[in-house]
Amino acid sequence: MGIRINTLKQEKNRIIEKIKRFSPEPLPWYEYGFIIKKDIKIGNTVEHFAGLIYVQNISSMLPVCLLSPQPYEKVLDIAAAPGSKTTQIAQHMENKGLLVANDIAHKRIKALTGNLERTGVVNAVVTQKDGRAFGRILPDFFDRVLVDAPCSAEGTIATSFKVLEIWSERTIQRISKLQTQLLISGFRALRKGGVLIYSTCTFAPEENEEVVSNLLLTHPQAHLEKIEIPGLKPEKGITQWKGKKYNPEVEKIIRIYPHKINGEGFCIAKIRKD
Amino acid sequence: MERDSVLQKLERIRIKEFLETYEIDEKDIKEFEFFLFKESVWMTTKEVFNFNPKGIKIVRKGLRVYRIFEHSLKPTTSGIQIIGKNAKKKKVYLNPSQALKFMKGEKVEISSKERGFVIVCFKDTILGVGLLKNKELKSQVPRSKRILKDFKKAL
Numbered sequence: 454m455g456i457r458i459n460t461l462k463q464e465k466n467r468i469i470e471k472i473k474r475f476s477p478e479p480l481p482w483y484e485y486g487f488i489i490k491k492d493i494k495i496g497n498t499v500e501h502f503a504g505l506i507y508v509q510n511i512s513s514m515l516p517v518c519l520l521s522p523q524p525y526e527k528v529l530d531i532a533a534a535p536g537s538k539t540t541q542i543a544q545h546m547e548n549k550g551l552l553v554a555n556d557i558a559h560k561r562i563k564a565l566t567g568n569l570e571r572t573g574v575v576n577a578v579v580t581q582k583d584g585r586a587f588g589r590i591l592p593d594f595f596d597r598v599l600v601d602a603p604c605s606a607e608g609t610i611a612t613s614f615k616v617l618e619i620w621s622e623r624t625i626q627r628i629s630k631l632q633t634q635l636l637i638s639g640f641r642a643l644r645k646g647g648v649l650i651y652s653t654c655t656f657a658p659e660e661n662e663e664v665v666s667n668l669l670l671t672h673p674q675a676h677l678e679k680i681e682i683p684g685l686k687p688e689k690g691i692t693q694w695k696g697k698k699y700n701p702e703v704e705k706i707i708r709i710y711p712h713k714i715n716g717e718g719f720c721i722a723k724i725r726k727d
Numbered sequence: 728m729e730r731d732s733v734l735q736k737l738e739r740i741r742i743k744e745f746l747e748t749y750e751i752d753e754k755d756i757k758e759f760e761f762f763l764f765k766e767s768v769w770m771t772t773k774e775v776f777n778f779n780p781k782g783i784k785i786v787r788k789g790l791r792v793y794r795i796f797e798h799s800l801k802p803t804t805s806g807i808q809i810i811g812k813n814a815k816k817k818k819v820y821l822n823p824s825q826a827l828k829f830m831k832g833e834k835v836e837i838s839s840k841e842r843g844f845v846i847v848c849f850k851d852t853i854l855g856v857g858l859l860k861n862k863e864l865k866s867q868v869p870r871s872k873r874i875l876k877d878f879k880k881a882l
Contacts, residue, residue, distance in 0.1 A: 462808060467851065497874050499882050502830050503852045504808060527774070549758070551774035555783075562786055570790065570805040571872070575759065576772045579786040590782050 454489045455511035455716060459504055461544050461573045468505050481684030485544070486514045488715070504571045509537045512608070512709050512716035516601055516652040517541040519680060519723055524549040526596040531584040531639050534561030536568035538601055543574040552577040553595075555584055585634045588641025596647050600639040602632045604653035604660050608718025611711055629659040633667045640668060640675060643726045648678075651722040658694040661720040662706060665690075666699035668724070677705040678723040685714070690722075734761050738768060741800050745793070749846065750815035761792075768793040768800065770810070801844055804855035804868055811846045811853050818846045819859065823882045828866075829854055830874040830881075835864040849882065 456477070458468040465485070469477075475495075477487035488511060489495065500506045517538050522528045524547045533539045533554040543552055554569070554577045556562050562581060569577055582590075584600075605625050606616045636651050643649050653660050668675050680687070690706030692699050709719040734742070742761060746753060760776040762769055764787070771789025779785070792806030802810070811818075825835045826849040839845075839859060847857040847864070855872075858865040866873075874881065 463852070471852075497881050499826065499830065499849060499852060499854070502872070502874055503854060504805075505852065525774075549772060551772065551778055553778070566787060567871075573790065573805055573809045575770055575790045575809065576775055578771075578775045578778050578788045581784045581786050582782075586782070590780055 454495065455509050455514070456487050456489055456495065457485050457507045457509045457514060457541060457544075458487070459507055459540070459544060459572050460485065461548055462503065462505050468500070471500055472506065480511060480514075482682045483511075483514055483518050486511055504573055507537065507540060507568075507572060509541070510717045512711075512714055512719045513537055513654070514541065515682070515709065515719060516599060516650045516721055517545065518682070519721060520597050520599055520648065520650045522546050522552075522597050527551045527553075527594060529553045529555065529587065529595045529598045529639065529642055531555055531587060531598065531600050531635060532557075532603060533565055533579075534558065535564035538599060539565065539577065540568055540572040540574055542599065543569075543572070543576055546576055548573075548575045550576055553580055554578065555580045555582055555587070557581065557583050585638045588638035591642050593642075593644045595642050596644060598639040598643045598647065598649040600636050600649065600651045602635050602651065602653050602660075602664075604628060604632070604655040605657055606654050607656045608654040608709075608711060612717065625657045625659050629657075629663060632660055632664045636664055636668050637671070640672060640724065640726065645674070645726055647726050649724040649726070651724060653720050654717050656708065656718055656720065658691050658699075661708075661722070662690050662692070662694065662699045662703040663697070665703050665706060665722045665724070669700045669702060674727050676725050676727055677702045678725055679705050680707045680721065680723050682707075685709075687713075690720075734763060734768070738763060738795065738800075742768065742793075745800050745802075749811065749817050751810060752813060755813050756810065759789075762788075763795075764788075765791075766795050767791045767803075768795065770806070799844075801867070802856050804872060807846055807856050808853045814846055817841055817843075818848055819857065819864065820848050820850075821854070823849075826854060826882060827874070829857065829864070830866075830868065832866045832868050832870065832873045834866070837862060837864050
């Protein structure tokens with residue numbers, strides 16, 4: 454099980470001292486991330502109760518690590534619920550500045566607000582809007598944008614067999630269009646020089662390389678950045694799939710496979726606006 | 728938002744009194760804005776407070792820190808865990824068995840001279856708010872946040 458320590462509540466070293474009884478293994482690539490191998494009901498511990506720790510799959514900590522939000526910045530999390538990454542962003546921002554935590558679904562927002570409360574997030578505004586509208590309403594506004602897009606979730610099959618019930622080729626095609634629109638909206642809402650992270654927990658190239666390739670094709674100011682994470686050796690992005698050739702830049706996308714990280718599968722792209 | 732007004736004078740006085748009661752330094756919260764919404768006082772950053780774009784529905788801003796009652800302010804669990812970090816007064820410290828009871832929402836017998844809403848701690852961790860009267864501490868932890876089962880590694 455992955456946990457993240459929440460420095461909005463207490464200093465890092467004080468929390469680490471407290472969780473020593475769970476024999477946590479620190480992640481080599483993230484100072485706030487740990488793996489707990491013991492069979493412990495974390496949800497019933499005082500640290501969880503007080504919001505000092507947050508249960509989060511280790512792969513899902515990567516997008517915010519790469520986004521690297523800073524205090525006093527303006528940050529958009531375009532599809533925020535249930536809020537794991539949102540609370541992580543607030544932690545990196547030290548509860549300072551502006552964090553827009555958006556989601557379209559009222560039902561999911563309840564989980565989001567619950568998590569923001571438990572972790573003590575002060576610098577977030579929760580909004581309910583179709584994420585595809587942000588680029589039009591707030592162009593060139595944010596310093597950093599996270600587009601953690603809804604996806605077919607192939608990378609989570611090992612932990613949730615339900616994913617197989619909704620998976621289909623048709624779903625992938627449909628969701629790919631939505632992802633492209635969300636990414637373009639997020640990119641338009643990004644200021645010049647700003648950083649955008651596009652991530653999914655799926656492997657389908659239609660939902661990753663194709664989506665990013667579409668952005669590069671239509672927005673010459675978009676540039677993919679090389680991703681390096683000390684202690685992690687992810688796979689490169691795929692440049693062709695089912696007869697389609699993508700922009701060769703998409704090789705800079707990283708693919709995280711579950712058996713290599715002992716977590717969920719993820720695909721992540723880091724994009725800068727010039 | 729339903730109501731998003733700058734704090735009225737009365738609430739401003741109450742907050743000042745609250746900070747004095749718990750001996751919380753105003754410097755600790757000077758960066759934040761406080762405002763009234765849904766019969767509560769909320770705390771957020773200036774940037775969030777001033778973020779009101781047209782065409783985007785705002786559900787909520789920041790953290791609910793107090794609920795407003797007729798004559799007092801009741802701090803929320805999440806609020807006190809942030810605001811109360813540097814409080815010097817009205818703190819009570821529980822032993823492990825008392826802390827477990829508190830987190831389960833049960834009453835706890837303690838020997839303290841304090842009265843009213845107190846900041847409840849286990850070692851250096853703030854658990855939440857308790858109502859202390861005649862040495863009986865009533866947990867104010869909301870049902871949804873309580874620990875449901877005893878667990879030997881809970882503490």
